[in-house]
Amino acid sequence: MAKAxxxxxxxxxxxxxxxxxxxxxxxxxxxxxxxxxxKLNELRMEGYRFDMGPSLFTLPEEVDALxxxxxxxxxxxxxxxxxxxxxxxxYPDGSTLTAWQEVERLAREIEExxxxxxxTFKAFLRYSEKIYDLTKDxxxxxxxxxxxxxxxxxxxxxxxxxxxxxxxxxxxxxxxxQFKDPRLVxxxxxxxxxxxSNPYQAPATLNxxxxxxxxxxxxxxxxxxxxxxxxxxxxxxxxGVTFHYQTPAKRIQHNGGRVNGVEIPDQVLPADVVVSDxxxxxxxxxxxxxxxxxxxxxxxxxxxxxxxxxxxxxRSFPTLDxxxxxxxxxxxxxxxxxxxxxxxxSDPTVYVFISSKVVEGDAPVGGENWFVMINVPxxxxxxxxQLVALEREAITNKLSQxxxxxxxxxxxxxxVLDPRGIEQRTSSHLGALYGNSSNNKFAAFxxxxxxxxxxxxxxxxxxxxxxxxxxxxCLASAKIVxxxxxxx
Ligand SMILES: Cc1cc2nc3c(=O)[nH]c(=O)nc-3n(C[C@H](O)[C@H](O)[C@H](O)COP(=O)(O)OP(=O)(O)OC[C@H]3O[C@@H](n4cnc5c(N)ncnc54)[C@H](O)[C@@H]3O)c2cc1C
Numbered sequence: 001m002a003k004a005x006x007x008x009x010x011x012x013x014x015x016x017x018x019x020x021x022x023x024x025x026x027x028x029x030x031x032x033x034x035x036x037x038x039k040l041n042e043l044r045m046e047g048y049r050f051d052m053g054p055s056l057f058t059l060p061e062e063v064d065a066l067x068x069x070x071x072x073x074x075x076x077x078x079x080x081x082x083x084x085x086x087x088x089x090x091y092p093d094g095s096t097l098t099a100w101q102e103v104e105r106l107a108r109e110i111e112e113x114x115x116x117x118x119x120t121f122k123a124f125l126r127y128s129e130k131i132y133d134l135t136k137d138x139x140x141x142x143x144x145x146x147x148x149x150x151x152x153x154x155x156x157x158x159x160x161x162x163x164x165x166x167x168x169x170x171x172x173x174x175x176x177x178q179f180k181d182p183r184l185v186x187x188x189x190x191x192x193x194x195x196x197s198n199p200y201q202a203p204a205t206l207n208x209x210x211x212x213x214x215x216x217x218x219x220x221x222x223x224x225x226x227x228x229x230x231x232x233x234x235x236x237x238x239x240g241v242t243f244h245y246q247t248p249a250k251r252i253q254h255n256g257g258r259v260n261g262v263e264i265p266d267q268v269l270p271a272d273v274v275v276s277d278x279x280x281x282x283x284x285x286x287x288x289x290x291x292x293x294x295x296x297x298x299x300x301x302x303x304x305x306x307x308x309x310x311x312x313x314x315r316s317f318p319t320l321d322x323x324x325x326x327x328x329x330x331x332x333x334x335x336x337x338x339x340x341x342x343x344x345x346s347d348p349t350v351y352v353f354i355s356s357k358v359v360e361g362d363a364p365v366g367g368e369n370w371f372v373m374i375n376v377p378x379x380x381x382x383x384x385x386q387l388v389a390l391e392r393e394a395i396t397n398k399l400s401q402x403x404x405x406x407x408x409x410x411x412x413x414x415x416v417l418d419p420r421g422i423e424q425r426t427s428s429h430l431g432a433l434y435g436n437s438s439n440n441k442f443a444a445f446x447x448x449x450x451x452x453x454x455x456x457x458x459x460x461x462x463x464x465x466x467x468x469x470x471x472x473x474c475l476a477s478a479k480i481v482x483x484x485x486x487x488x
Pocket of ligand 1: 007008009010011012013030031032033036037038039040052053054055056057058247248249250277278279306308373422425426427428433434461462463464468469470471472474
């Protein structure tokens with residue numbers, strides 16, 4: 001039986017393992033950490049459970065597709081629900097905006113609470129949908145690096161309509177041209193952070209993201225985000241995939257330009273196909289030191305990283321929802337801080353995600369599990385211990401002021417992750433969450449392809465390669481790898 005080895009059990013690696021097992025390969029997954037999931041992981045602490053990374057679940061049909069591929073019913077193994085409220089936004093002037101899932105209801109909220117109209121918002125969603133329609137079958141779910149991609153009718157249509165991709169404006173320029181109310185401009189600018197980019201630099205094509213969240217919808221797994229990892233690992237195991245934890249790959253072996261195995265601490269696993277889900281910069285530095293990576297793929301500016309405080313809270317906060325954003329008063333300065341100055345931000349936008357609002361048992365009765373995140377630069381040698389202390393104070397002060405409660409007094413236990421910890425736990429180069437940023441209009445073409453041009457049989461999935469980071473795109477990378485690998 002032909003053998004495939006997948007290195008890394010992030011969402012892209014697990015999806016690739018399922019797809020290859022269904023194709024008929026004997027699949028082994030190597031994972032350096034003690035449990036699967038990579039960034040899509042969980043932490044348990046003093047009676048609280050925390051989803052450690054992703055908290056927003058979009059395009060769930062990409063997960064459903066994996067169960068369908070294996071002839072299983074998703075609802076027998078994994079359940080999720082659409083959210084009634086996607087996000088609650090808190091502004092520095094004390095106003096709030098509730099992003100209802102239902103478009104009409106959100107449009108009414110915008111009409112009532114902002115200086116923009118419901119129609120302006122709906123027109124923006126139509127524009128966002130158009131970008132999605134032009135990119136989904138072309139750039140998102142296909143290799144950008146194979147000639148035959150460019151001969152498909154979908155791509156010819158996209159190239160003919162390239163002006164509709166809005167490549168020449170920045171995200172912010174397009175959003176500011178659409179909305180008068182600065183609070184809505186800030187709300188839609190924030191979507192740049194979904195792939196670690198800067199809305200003042202990234203092309204307006206990224207305005208595709210609101211379509212995923214508002215038109216297609218935002219969902220949440222009934223047992224929390226980590227259930228995505230757990231249920232997909234179980235699906236992979238039912239398909240015969242073997243997982244080895246605390247087993248880091250040391251070297252990808254190849255001979256005569258073809259992959260033939262993966263070295264692990266005590267042995268070499270033979271392989272006809274290797275799929276790496278590891279950050280691609282690390283792959284070349286550590287696992288393939290004898291193969292040169294084209295400079296254009298690694299010279300790109302890296303995406304932002306995150307500083308996350310996991311706080312067990314001893315009380316509940318009824319004004320908060322599952323996803324809450326507390327905006328900064330100066331968004332441009334925040335992005336300058338993240339991408340240029342790279343130091344302390346005294347007024348960061350704070351994201352508070354509380355899974356215990358919907359998942360019973362994620363916090364002791366009467367308490368809440370707070371995941372409190374700010375966007376920060378990737379690791380550039382900053383004094384992170386000092387920055388963590390400073391940001392913790394800035395965040396607790398800001399939340400206390402907005403909620404009218406001394407937040408710090410209600411924290412019963414704490415765990416902190418900064419770019420160093422993210423790199424150490426998941427091997428992401430410099431702790432960047434999404435590999436390269438998308439801060440220029442050619443960024444999509446400068447992500448590493450999903451295959452190696454130098455070593456046949458070697459493929460790449462995950463957030464650092466095409467089409468990019470985030471759960472749906474990592475799942476798309478596994479789909480593309482599946483298209484590229486022949487049946488055994
Ligand atoms: C704080 C945070 C918030 C996020 N929020 C969202 C969100 O709301 N929605 C969303 O869709 N996405 C979000 N993302 C992004 C999303 O989590 C990632 O894009 C995605 O999970 C990355 O998956 P991946 O396949 O690239 O693998 P990764 O998660 O990067 O995992 C790679 C795996 O490879 C393993 N590995 C590394 N080196 C080796 C080796 N030598 N041998 C064996 N194993 C190795 C690592 O241990 C790790 O388990 C967020 C990410 C973070 C960190």
